Amino acid sequence: xxxxxxPRSAASHxxxxxxxxxxxxxxxxxxxxxxxxxxxxxxxxxxxxRWWSSKAELVVEAVHDAALGMVAEPDTGSLRGDTRELVAGxxxxxxxPLGRVLEALSAEADRNxxxxxxxxxxxxARRQEVATHLLDRARRRGEARSDLDVALVCDLAVATVFHRxxxxxxxxxxxxxxxxxxxxxxxxxxxxxxxxxxxxxxVG
Amino acid sequence: xxxxxxPRSAASHxxxxxxxxxxxxxxxxxxxxxxxxxxxxxxxxxxxxRWWSSKAELVVEAVHDAALGMVAEPDTGSLRGDTRELVAGxxxxxxxPLGRVLEALSAEADRNxxxxxxxxxxxxARRQEVATHLLDRARRRGEARSDLDVALVCDLAVATVFHRxxxxxxxxxxxxxxxxxxxxxxxxxxxxxxxxxxxxxxVG
Amino acid sequence: xxxxxxPRSAASHxxxxxxxxxxxxxxxxxxxxxxxxxxxxxxxxxxxxRWWSSKAELVVEAVHDAALGMVAEPDTGSLRGDTRELVAGxxxxxxxPLGRVLEALSAEADRNxxxxxxxxxxxxARRQEVATHLLDRARRRGEARSDLDVALVCDLAVATVFHRxxxxxxxxxxxxxxxxxxxxxxxxxxxxxxxxxxxxxxVG
Amino acid sequence: xxxxxxPRSAASHxxxxxxxxxxxxxxxxxxxxxxxxxxxxxxxxxxxxRWWSSKAELVVEAVHDAALGMVAEPDTGSLRGDTRELVAGxxxxxxxPLGRVLEALSAEADRNxxxxxxxxxxxxARRQEVATHLLDRARRRGEARSDLDVALVCDLAVATVFHRxxxxxxxxxxxxxxxxxxxxxxxxxxxxxxxxxxxxxxVG
DNA sequence: TCTTAAACGAGACGGTACGTCTTGTCTTTAG
DNA sequence: CTAAAGACAAGACGTACCGTCTCGTTTAAGA
Numbered sequence: 115x116x117x118x119x120x121p122r123s124a125a126s127h128x129x130x131x132x133x134x135x136x137x138x139x140x141x142x143x144x145x146x147x148x149x150x151x152x153x154x155x156x157x158x159x160x161x162x163x164r165w166w167s168s169k170a171e172l173v174v175e176a177v178h179d180a181a182l183g184m185v186a187e188p189d190t191g192s193l194r195g196d197t198r199e200l201v202a203g204x205x206x207x208x209x210x211p212l213g214r215v216l217e218a219l220s221a222e223a224d225r226n227x228x229x230x231x232x233x234x235x236x237x238x239a240r241r242q243e244v245a246t247h248l249l250d251r252a253r254r255r256g257e258a259r260s261d262l263d264v265a266l267v268c269d270l271a272v273a274t275v276f277h278r279x280x281x282x283x284x285x286x287x288x289x290x291x292x293x294x295x296x297x298x299x300x301x302x303x304x305x306x307x308x309x310x311x312x313x314x315x316x317v318g
Numbered sequence: 319x320x321x322x323x324x325p326r327s328a329a330s331h332x333x334x335x336x337x338x339x340x341x342x343x344x345x346x347x348x349x350x351x352x353x354x355x356x357x358x359x360x361x362x363x364x365x366x367x368r369w370w371s372s373k374a375e376l377v378v379e380a381v382h383d384a385a386l387g388m389v390a391e392p393d394t395g396s397l398r399g400d401t402r403e404l405v406a407g408x409x410x411x412x413x414x415p416l417g418r419v420l421e422a423l424s425a426e427a428d429r430n431x432x433x434x435x436x437x438x439x440x441x442x443a444r445r446q447e448v449a450t451h452l453l454d455r456a457r458r459r460g461e462a463r464s465d466l467d468v469a470l471v472c473d474l475a476v477a478t479v480f481h482r483x484x485x486x487x488x489x490x491x492x493x494x495x496x497x498x499x500x501x502x503x504x505x506x507x508x509x510x511x512x513x514x515x516x517x518x519x520x521v522g
Numbered sequence: 523x524x525x526x527x528x529p530r531s532a533a534s535h536x537x538x539x540x541x542x543x544x545x546x547x548x549x550x551x552x553x554x555x556x557x558x559x560x561x562x563x564x565x566x567x568x569x570x571x572r573w574w575s576s577k578a579e580l581v582v583e584a585v586h587d588a589a590l591g592m593v594a595e596p597d598t599g600s601l602r603g604d605t606r607e608l609v610a611g612x613x614x615x616x617x618x619p620l621g622r623v624l625e626a627l628s629a630e631a632d633r634n635x636x637x638x639x640x641x642x643x644x645x646x647a648r649r650q651e652v653a654t655h656l657l658d659r660a661r662r663r664g665e666a667r668s669d670l671d672v673a674l675v676c677d678l679a680v681a682t683v684f685h686r687x688x689x690x691x692x693x694x695x696x697x698x699x700x701x702x703x704x705x706x707x708x709x710x711x712x713x714x715x716x717x718x719x720x721x722x723x724x725v726g
Numbered sequence: 727x728x729x730x731x732x733p734r735s736a737a738s739h740x741x742x743x744x745x746x747x748x749x750x751x752x753x754x755x756x757x758x759x760x761x762x763x764x765x766x767x768x769x770x771x772x773x774x775x776r777w778w779s780s781k782a783e784l785v786v787e788a789v790h791d792a793a794l795g796m797v798a799e800p801d802t803g804s805l806r807g808d809t810r811e812l813v814a815g816x817x818x819x820x821x822x823p824l825g826r827v828l829e830a831l832s833a834e835a836d837r838n839x840x841x842x843x844x845x846x847x848x849x850x851a852r853r854q855e856v857a858t859h860l861l862d863r864a865r866r867r868g869e870a871r872s873d874l875d876v877a878l879v880c881d882l883a884v885a886t887v888f889h890r891x892x893x894x895x896x897x898x899x900x901x902x903x904x905x906x907x908x909x910x911x912x913x914x915x916x917x918x919x920x921x922x923x924x925x926x927x928x929v930g
Numbered sequence: 931t932c933t934t935a936a937a938c939g940a941g942a943c944g945g946t947a948c949g950t951c952t953t954g955t956c957t958t959t960a961g
Numbered sequence: 962c963t964a965a966a967g968a969c970a971a972g973a974c975g976t977a978c979c980g981t982c983t984c985g986t987t988t989a990a991g992a
Contacts, residue, residue: 119967120957126969142429144348149947158970163949214428221425224418224484225346234485259504263497266478270501273481274474280428281438281473293467297474300463300508301501323936324988330938353978362939367980534964550837552756557952566965571954622836629833632826632892633754642893667912671905674886678909681889682882688836689846689881701875705882705913708871712912731941732983738943761973770944775975 122165129155130162134176139211143173143218143229174232177219180212181236187244193252193303198295200244201271205286207237208279217280242268249302258302271298326369333359334366338380343415347377347422347433378436381423384416389444397456397507402499404449405475409490411441412483421480446472453506462506475502537563538570542584547619551581551626551637582640585627588620593648595655601665601711604656606703608649609679613694615645616687625684650676657710666710679706734777741767742774746788751826755785755834755841786844789831792824793848799856805864805915810907812857813883817898819849820891829892854880861914870914883910 133155137146148169152159166172184207188199207213216237223230245268252258274294278285337358341350350373356363370376392403411417420441427434449472456462478498482489541562545554556577560567574580596607615621624645631638653676660666682702686693745767749758760781764771778784796819800811819825828849835842857880864870886906890897 116959117967118959118965120969121959122968123957147947148949152970156970158972159949160951160971161969164968217428220481220484224421224487230485266494266497266501269481269485270474270478270498273477274470277424277473277477277481280424281434283428290470293470294474297470297505297508301505304504304508321936322934322990324938325990326937327988351978352980356939360939362937362941363980364940364982365938368937552754555952556954560965566967567954568956568966569964572963625836628889628892629836632829632895638893674902674905674909677889677893678882678886678906681885682878685832685881685885685889688832689842691836698878701878702882705878708916709909709913712909712916728985729941730939730985732943733941733985735943735983759973760975764944768944770946771975772945772977773943776942 123161126155126157126161127165130157130165130172131176131179133157134172135180135212135215138173138176138215138218143169143222146173148172170226170228173219174228177212177215177232177236180215184212185240185244187247189248189251193248193255193257194295194299196248196252197298197302198291200241200248201275201291201295201298204241204271204275205279205291208275209283209286213279217276220276237272238268241272252302259304262302267298267302270301330359330361330365331369334361334369334376335380335383338376339384339416339419342377342380342419342422346418347373347426350377352376374430374432377423378432381416381419381436381440384419385440389448391448391451393452393455397452397459397461398499398503400452400456401502401506402495404445404452405479405495405499405502408445408475408479409483409495412479413487413490417483421484424480425484441476442472445476456506463508466506471502471506474505534563534565534569535573538565538573538580539584539587542580543588543620543623546581546584546623546626550622551577551630554581556580578634578636581627582636585620585623585640585644588623589644593652595652597656597659601656601660601663602703602707604660605706605710606699608653608656609683609699609703609706612649612679612683613687613699616683617691617694621687625688628684629688645680646676649680660710667712670710675706675710678709738767738769738773739777742769742777742784743788743791745769746784747792747824747827750785750788750830751823755781755830758785760784782838782840785831786840789824789827789844789848792827796824797852797856799859801860801863805860805867805869806907806911808860808864809910809914810903812853812860813887813903813907813910816853816883816887817891817903820887821895821898825891829888832888849884850880853884864914871916874914879910879914882913 130151133151134146137150137154141150146169148162149159151172152162155162162172166175185203186199188196188203190196190199208217216233219229219233220237223233242264246264249258249262249264249267253260271294275286278290334355337355338350341354341358345354352366352373353363355376356366359366366376370379389407390403392400392407394400394403412421420437423433423437424441427437446469450468453462453466453468453471457464475498479490482494538559541559542554545558545562549558554577556570557567559580560570563570570580574583593611594607596604596611598604598607616625624641627637627641628645631641650673654672657666657670657672657675661668679702683694686698742763745763746758749762749766753762758781760774761771763769763784764774767774774784778787797815798811800808800815802808802811820829828845831841831845832849835845854877858876861870861874861876861879865872883906887898890902
């Protein structure tokens, strides 16, 4: 027993999500208009409004849809190798068409919790998971400190890559990946005992 | 010998810049409208358009005007102390009203080079200078590696602070400052010899 | 031997025609929507469109359906009596629910020949027939001129009644019927010889 | 001391009224859209809405504006001559572009009192005035009955002309004018004493 | 003082996009 | 094969601003 009436058109649904992603990457979030999405998708405005009640809702679904399965789990055997791959993956993402969309999203994140959550789940969450495993392995090999804030390390990497992508996209080359990897590995493996305050604390 | 006619009204000028900063911090860059600036400043729209030909130009001047002399040079005697103060200063900036404006600016930076340059000169340039001195002193004390990319370290700090301010403003507390300082200090002082490539290079 | 498949629903057919008439009398022709007809008839939109290809076609059938046998043939023995009854019948029609529908129809007649024809056949044709007989009898009694344009006299009566119904429905009372009858009878029985041109013609 | 701000643009005002009249004559009242008026006038929608709050209001002004000084006062010396000129004037009006507009207006009159009033004041009022003078003169010459309802006579003429214009525009020729004049003159000059009822009444 | 001319406030202008509504058509499942 | 349901493309609705423009008024320097 199904609902009567004409079912939702899969073609329209797809066309709208695609148009949204393309327009987002071209004009950014604030300049994205539902009218333009409908026109680009070859669809009536009503069809968009029927299924998504706001621009944010539409963007959220479009981004989730576009970002399915985009993080691989690196396991090269060394902290440096794994980190480099994670950073390289981030750079690849930031440089992809979806990257421009995500930049726009993060830019809007402080004004719309829905978008913040989307950026978080698409860019950060999976990477934190991956990074957690990565650091566990590293710790077992004695390559990493045990008092790390994984979320902070992830934010460090993500923020820096997206910041650079925004401020100087040309600089996102292999050298950048190397240097950032260096800093992260050093930070992650650095002996906290070097620090007098922490030394004092751990002694006391 | 001055131009004939009524001179520019200093009061209007000030009122417009102030209104711009306030509105920027309230609604962000994309939603900032000249109409609203004019209304808030108690000024005709034409007066704004007479002196600034675009929203970007207006924002650039307003931000520069608001950001005069906001970075102190820390010198605590230790890398960790100096770093902590730098980070704390960044957090303070990001949490200030101007901080919200700058966030918005950095968000828009990938669409407008003029804004990128402004963010760069107001937030990054002076801090890179400060960080350079800070690291020089640290190196002289043997606390820092000698092969550091200062710009990258600065970007790391700035990007992370502003990223957190965007994604989770509540988390910008003392603990955050500590952890970020830890990571930066570890990264900056970390032994590059741990890296096989660099090891090979230093050996060869 | 019947056609295969589900037969046309007589109930739907009736409900649609009735809904059409009621809505026509309420909102008029231009504001009549197939959607509203379907809703009022408790029927799917498609069912209406299946059987009538346009609003005009639907209205034409509905009006013909509603107007079956509505003109009686007066024969009171005098021109005045017959005329009064004809006019009274027109006023009754114009005041009836169907009258409002016909007004709307005549209003739209200049944009749609199909509607013109319907108005003509429902309102005018039968009345011209009646009026022809009426005037024949009058002429035989010496009450009417012999050079009358029957169609014009009919139009005069119909147009005036419907015009008044539109412009001032409250004025369609017995006095109005009297006065209009007066004018028509006078016009119909008036001596054409008063007219110099016609005088000249009849002399020559 | 005048109002501050830019004054209303006379050109836009004119263009909007003209566009309204032209579109009315092309598509009729119900199909007239403010959007189309604005486009045709080369004007923003907002400018139309700023000065007229509804379609009806706009149409009312446009029609009044277009109808300034369109009724001449005939005085040929005879009832027939004056009547013929009045009828001919009506036919000319109904055949003019404004005529199509007025037809549309009268069609809508039963749904909108504002439009009724406009049709009345533009088409009827001035003609009733003229007809009153015309009949006064005729009565002084003994050409007309003294118990006439001038408004009814006017309605008769106006309704018939507009009815014909709607139902059969091609028939609005000189012959039509002649026949209608005949009937009107006969009706107006017909001896009411011929009528037994009235005779009885006047006797009693 | 009087003249001059730019700067000013106000706000109308031509536009564009909004989100809502209704149109007639199309496409499904149920009967 | 019809009926009902309802999704669809299209486009007008009236609103809200956009950035430009055109007014009458204000204001200070130069004559």
